[in-house]
Amino acid sequence: MTRTYSDALAAHQDEPVRLQGWLLHQRRLANVSFVLLRDARGIAQVVVSDTAERERVSEYMPETVIEVRGRVVASEQATSGFEIHDPEIAVISAVTEQTPFELRRKEINAQLPTVLDNAAVALRHPAKRAAFRLSAAAMQGFRSTLDSRGFTEIATPKIVAAATESGANVFAIDYFGRPAYLAQSPQFYKQKMVGVFEQVYEIAPVFRAEPHDTVRHLAQYVSMDAEMGFIESHRDVMAVLSDVIAGMVTTSQEMASTALELLGVDLPVVPDEIPVVHFRTAQEMIEAATGESVVGEPDLAPAHERWLGEWAKTEHGSDFVFVEGYPMAKRPFYTYPDPDRPEFSQSFDLLFRGLELVTGGQRLHAYSDYLAALDGEVPEGFEGYLDAFKFGMPPHGGFAIGLERWVARLTGAQNVREVTLFPRDLNRLTP
Amino acid sequence: MTRTYSDALAAHQDEPVRLQGWLLHQRRLANVSFVLLRDARGIAQVVVSDTAERERVSEYMPETVIEVRGRVVASEQATSGFEIHDPEIAVISAVTEQTPFELRRKEINAQLPTVLDNAAVALRHPAKRAAFRLSAAAMQGFRSTLDSRGFTEIATPKIVAAATESGANVFAIDYFGRPAYLAQSPQFYKQKMVGVFEQVYEIAPVFRAEPHDTVRHLAQYVSMDAEMGFIESHRDVMAVLSDVIAGMVTTSQEMASTALELLGVDLPVVPDEIPVVHFRTAQEMIEAATGESVVGEPDLAPAHERWLGEWAKTEHGSDFVFVEGYPMAKRPFYTYPDPDRPEFSQSFDLLFRGLELVTGGQRLHAYSDYLAALDGEVPEGFEGYLDAFKFGMPPHGGFAIGLERWVARLTGAQNVREVTLFPRDLNRLTP
Numbered sequence: 001m002t003r004t005y006s007d008a009l010a011a012h013q014d015e016p017v018r019l020q021g022w023l024l025h026q027r028r029l030a031n032v033s034f035v036l037l038r039d040a041r042g043i044a045q046v047v048v049s050d051t052a053e054r055e056r057v058s059e060y061m062p063e064t065v066i067e068v069r070g071r072v073v074a075s076e077q078a079t080s081g082f083e084i085h086d087p088e089i090a091v092i093s094a095v096t097e098q099t100p101f102e103l104r105r106k107e108i109n110a111q112l113p114t115v116l117d118n119a120a121v122a123l124r125h126p127a128k129r130a131a132f133r134l135s136a137a138a139m140q141g142f143r144s145t146l147d148s149r150g151f152t153e154i155a156t157p158k159i160v161a162a163a164t165e166s167g168a169n170v171f172a173i174d175y176f177g178r179p180a181y182l183a184q185s186p187q188f189y190k191q192k193m194v195g196v197f198e199q200v201y202e203i204a205p206v207f208r209a210e211p212h213d214t215v216r217h218l219a220q221y222v223s224m225d226a227e228m229g230f231i232e233s234h235r236d237v238m239a240v241l242s243d244v245i246a247g248m249v250t251t252s253q254e255m256a257s258t259a260l261e262l263l264g265v266d267l268p269v270v271p272d273e274i275p276v277v278h279f280r281t282a283q284e285m286i287e288a289a290t291g292e293s294v295v296g297e298p299d300l301a302p303a304h305e306r307w308l309g310e311w312a313k314t315e316h317g318s319d320f321v322f323v324e325g326y327p328m329a330k331r332p333f334y335t336y337p338d339p340d341r342p343e344f345s346q347s348f349d350l351l352f353r354g355l356e357l358v359t360g361g362q363r364l365h366a367y368s369d370y371l372a373a374l375d376g377e378v379p380e381g382f383e384g385y386l387d388a389f390k391f392g393m394p395p396h397g398g399f400a401i402g403l404e405r406w407v408a409r410l411t412g413a414q415n416v417r418e419v420t421l422f423p424r425d426l427n428r429l430t431p
Numbered sequence: 432m433t434r435t436y437s438d439a440l441a442a443h444q445d446e447p448v449r450l451q452g453w454l455l456h457q458r459r460l461a462n463v464s465f466v467l468l469r470d471a472r473g474i475a476q477v478v479v480s481d482t483a484e485r486e487r488v489s490e491y492m493p494e495t496v497i498e499v500r501g502r503v504v505a506s507e508q509a510t511s512g513f514e515i516h517d518p519e520i521a522v523i524s525a526v527t528e529q530t531p532f533e534l535r536r537k538e539i540n541a542q543l544p545t546v547l548d549n550a551a552v553a554l555r556h557p558a559k560r561a562a563f564r565l566s567a568a569a570m571q572g573f574r575s576t577l578d579s580r581g582f583t584e585i586a587t588p589k590i591v592a593a594a595t596e597s598g599a600n601v602f603a604i605d606y607f608g609r610p611a612y613l614a615q616s617p618q619f620y621k622q623k624m625v626g627v628f629e630q631v632y633e634i635a636p637v638f639r640a641e642p643h644d645t646v647r648h649l650a651q652y653v654s655m656d657a658e659m660g661f662i663e664s665h666r667d668v669m670a671v672l673s674d675v676i677a678g679m680v681t682t683s684q685e686m687a688s689t690a691l692e693l694l695g696v697d698l699p700v701v702p703d704e705i706p707v708v709h710f711r712t713a714q715e716m717i718e719a720a721t722g723e724s725v726v727g728e729p730d731l732a733p734a735h736e737r738w739l740g741e742w743a744k745t746e747h748g749s750d751f752v753f754v755e756g757y758p759m760a761k762r763p764f765y766t767y768p769d770p771d772r773p774e775f776s777q778s779f780d781l782l783f784r785g786l787e788l789v790t791g792g793q794r795l796h797a798y799s800d801y802l803a804a805l806d807g808e809v810p811e812g813f814e815g816y817l818d819a820f821k822f823g824m825p826p827h828g829g830f831a832i833g834l835e836r837w838v839a840r841l842t843g844a845q846n847v848r849e850v851t852l853f854p855r856d857l858n859r860l861t862p
Contacts, residue, residue: 003661020661022626022823040581040629063823092661093796095823120623120819129627136584143571150471153567155653155834157853158589158636159602159613161860171590173613174603175650176640180860182590182604189853192551192862195453196560198471204636205589209607219606222586230434230451230523365524384862388551392453392494392526403586422588422620429592429611431623431815 001069006037006044007258009082012072019044019068019084020092022124023060025104033057035089036104037068042258043126045083046070057089062103063121065093112415119422119431130259131419134252134407135222137259139203141251142224142401145244151226152197156189158182158205162381169209171219182207185400187334188385190227191363194396195388201226203403211426215415218404219424227398234336234346234362237397238276238322241350241358245320246270248406263411268319268352275312276322279344282308298330302355309354320357324348333373336362336397346397352409360399365389432500437468437475438689440513443503450475450499450515451523453555454491456535464488466520467535468499473689474557476514477501488520493534494552496524543846550853550862561690562850565683565838566653568690570634572682573655573832576675582657583628587620589613589636593812600640602650613638616831618765621658622794623819625827632657634834642857646846649835650855658829665767665777665793668828669707669753672781672789676751677701679837694842699750699783706743707753710775713739729761733786740785751788755779764804767793767828777828783840791830796820 004017021039033054035046046068048054060066070087077083100118101110103125108115115122123129143153160183163170171182186202193200202225210217226244231237249267252260260267277285280295286304287294294304300323312321325344328337338344347361364370367389371378378386407419417423422431435448452470457479464485466477477499479485491497501518508514531549532541534556539546546553554560574584591614594601602613616637624631633656641648657675662668680698683691691698708716714726717735725735731754743752756775759768769775778792795801798820802809809817838850848854853862 020825040583065823065825092825093823095821097821099822118818120626120815121822123624123627132585132627133583135586139584139586140574140578147571152471152564153570154563154852155566155570155636157651157855159638159651159855159860172605175860176642176857178860193554193852195551196471196554196563205586207590211607220588220590381861384551387549387862390526390528391530391552392496392524394451394496394523421585421624424588424590426607429590429606429609430812431818 006039006042006080008041009044009072009080009084013074013082014072016069016071017084019046019070021066023062023064023066025062025102026057026060028054028058035068035087037066038103038124038126042080044068044080045075045078046087046089047073047075047083047085048087048089050086053087053089060089060091061095061098063099063124064091064095066090067092112417116417116423116428117431123421127262130256130262131407131411131413132421133256133259134263134265134410135403135419137252137255138248138403138406139222139224140255141248142203142244143201144251145247146199146201146226146240149199149240149243151199151201151228152193154190154193154197154200154202155204156183156186156193156202158207160381161384162379169211171207171209184208185223186225187332190225190398191334191393191396192385192388194227194229195391195393198229198394199227213426215417216405217425218416218420219426221405221416221420222403224401224403225398226400227396229394229396231362231395231397234324234348234360234397237360237362237399238274238324238348238350241360241399242270242274244401245350252410265410267410269317270320271316271318274320274322274350275316275318276324276348277308279323279325279327282323285311298327305351305356306354309351312351313353319353321351322348323351331361334363334370336364336395350399352406355409357405357409358399358401360397362395362397365393365395437470437473437511439472440475440503440511440515444505444513445503447500447502448515450477450501452497454493454495454497456493456533457488457491459485459489466499466518468497469534469555469557473511475499475511476506476509477518477520478504478514478516479518479520480516484518484520491520491522492526492529494530494555495522495526497521498523543848547848547854547859548862554852558693561687561693562838562842562844563852564687564690565694565696565841566834566850568683568686569679569834569837570653570655571686572679573634573675574632575682576678577630577632577657577671580630580671580674582630582632582659583624585621585624585628585631585633586635587614587617587624587633589638591812592815593810600642602638602640615639616654617656618763619816621656621829622765622824622827623816625658625660626819626822626824629660629825630658644857646848647836647839648856649847649851650857652836652847652851653834655832655834656829657831658827660825660827662793662826662828665755665779665791665828668791668793668830669705669755669779669781672791672830673701673705675832676781683841696841698841700748701751702747702749705751705753705781706747706749707755707779708739710754710756710758713754716742729758736782736787737785740782743782744784750784752782753779754782762792765794765801767795767826781830783837786836786840788836788840789830789832791828793826793828796824796826
């Protein structure tokens with residue numbers, strides 16, 4: 001008999017079915033036991049009336065892997081509207097130990113460190129795992145949007161000879177006796193590949209030796225990177241990013257509707273035109289509204305980003321707002337300056353509900369501009385990066401979306417570790 | 432005017448167009464110059480007759496980024512059947528240096544090390560980059576096949592506390608002052624995740640500190656991993672793998688037909704039933720055919736794999752053949768033994784044209800079996816891995832496909848570095 005999943009009982013009313021999954025919980029009443037079976041798609045209620053079967057099943061520990069053969073019956077008591085009657089329950093894989101916490105409750109009753117220490121068990125909790133369906137949907141939405149625009153997927157080295165974004169916060173490796181580093185981003189490689197495919201993307205891990213133990217720092221996270229050539233300005237990049245975000249939202253609905261419902265996610269609407277405000281204008285607006293002296297500061301404080309998030313929501317009904325034109329002083333050396341106001345850059349942040357979600361912008365493309373930005377001296381290990389620019393690079397730009405940050409914002413997770421399968425940080429190297 | 436790509440000239444016959452790309456080559460005849468423009472999709476021929484324009488263009492170095500405005504004219508001389516007449520050619524990004532080798536020839540006239548040292552330029556060569564369109568298509572085919580079967584994409588840690596596959600060949604990292612390693616595979620994590628989603632996959636880099644400088648060893652490669660629960664045996668895994676391979680072939684045709692044509696790739700046909708031969712039977716067949724004493728050896732030599740590849744082609748018309756039942760002695764400790772012949776395993780290799788392409792199999796799922804396989808002693812750092820098995824794991828198995836190996840086989844590349852964007856090996860850490 002073909003296996004039936006827990007979310008497909010309605011299609012088999014009054015028919016015999018075979019379910020497989022994990023024994024989530026059993027509730028023993030005077031004459032009947034309710035056994036909850038969890039599988040990849042949901043939870044099925046199994047009603048055990050037979051005395052001998054009840055006795056046998058009472059011995060099974062939570063998380064025992066079981067197979068249930070029984071009949072589907074409509075029931076108003078069951079959450080799904082259907083339950084299994086007259087079951088035969090067989091053990092596929094026995095459990096002899098109590099799980100470190102109960103999975104049957106609406107939320108796991110344990111502190112985050114305990115949850116993370118026991119991730120392999122905790123992730124089985126329906127609300128926990130739901131967040132990772134959203135991760136999968138986000139990756140798919142990112143890719144399908146860019147595929148349809150003719151981007152090519154690439155895979156770049158994660159072991160590099162020199163730090164890319166900055167000298168700090170890199171992990172050092174012993175590379176066959178030579179020093180090497182884990183890549184902090186695919187930045188230089190995706191730029192090189194603009195010379196090959198014009199439009200490229202990569203979803204891959206990046207590594208930051210963040211010495212901070214905060215709710216938003218990870219030593220490894222998934223970076224969804226895109227880069228595109230033959231742009232007029234960073235505005236072309238922002239247009240593609242808007243499409244990508246819209247695609248990620250759409251794919252979440254298509255691929256992860258159950259997860260969205262379970263987590264009560266209020267999906268954002270991506271307006272056709274995400275509002276754009278220049279960094280300097282943003283500062284002036286904030287100064288005018290709050291009375292704080294903000295204009296001239298080199299960056300926006302978190303409180304200012306929140307203010308902008310509220311402004312975008314109130315004035316434009318948008319959960320998103322672009323801030324463009326960040327000061328060059330605060331952007332990496334490869335950032336393209338605003339030709340009219342060279343102290344500002346052709347770069348941007350995309351804020352989602354008042355928090356930075358994406359950073360991007362136009363990059364330098366002329367070799368001479370790179371030399372000038374590096375004060376004429378190419379740091380060791382950078383030669384290979386700059387070579388591409390010697391041999392003709394079009395105006396180009398791109399962006400990077402942190403997968404875990406996106407899912408955290410979507411689900412309202414307070415700590416990015418809640419939406420990371422097996423997080424790595426200053427203190428955590430296992431499981 | 433919207434940009435037109437080089438492969439779309441036919442749709443614009445006798446119309447004005449705007450092209451952008453790289454100056455691949457210019458051929459100067461007595462009264463006319465032929466300028467070849469390369470963009471992401473192909474090559475367009477531009478005919479320059481105007482004397483002043485010819486003079487200007489003659490100054491432009493190969494790889495100069497240019498914009499061409501002109502008129503599309505049908506022409507029997509042009510490879511595509513169309514060329515651009517009466518062009519105005521503007522420089523977008525100038526080049527002042529000769530490229531390290533010419534990109535205009537059918538093949539790059541340089542040794543592989545030189546090509547790899549100058550990858551950012553070499554990859555622009557149409558035949559070079561074509562291989563990476565096949566990589567992109569392979570990844571997409573892998574994912575779409577598994578998506579349609581209900582698999583969930585995951586992202587697992589690449590920094591781990593203990594070596595997974597074996598103690599050898601791992602890269603050591605300084606992890607905030609503690610020792611850590613780069614993951615050799617997502618093996619243990621994908622198994623844990625079977626307890627969560629039942630069916631999972633991941634495409635991500637893996638790292639091997641291979642001390643061998645051969646045509647097939649890389650220090651980093653892309654592993655396309657899948658793992659699935661509630662299987663009857665490794666045969667269920669083989670069935671999914673067959674579908675995945677077929678999906679990868681189909682997607683190559685759909686997404687990369689130009690690349691296939693350019694490289695003259697003879698796409699394999701994946702039969703509905705890929706032939707399966709038991710390891711022992713394979714040895715007996717080889718012994719009978721060759722007279723070599725093979726039966727009883729713990730593994731197949733490359734020559735034996737080639738023999739099996741030819742056998743599959745001749746006897747079954749298949750480019751693929753499964754060898755199942757490898758001796759336990761040659762498989763990792765987590766491999767599931769054949770219940771009837773416990774010296775053999777429920778694992779397999781998939782050979783493609785006589786070379787190993789994929790390794791997979793059923794895994795142990797009972798905690799007690801893991802303890803026994805580890806002689807009762809859990810190595811340090813492994814506790815967190817085994818926890819998942821304490822709390823109910825169904826029979827499961829999976830496989831891993833090396834992306835670069837697949838593309839190398841498909842294109843007939845002699846060296847896997849030819850189909851790796853920026854390879855990392857014993858001697859190579861840049862570019």
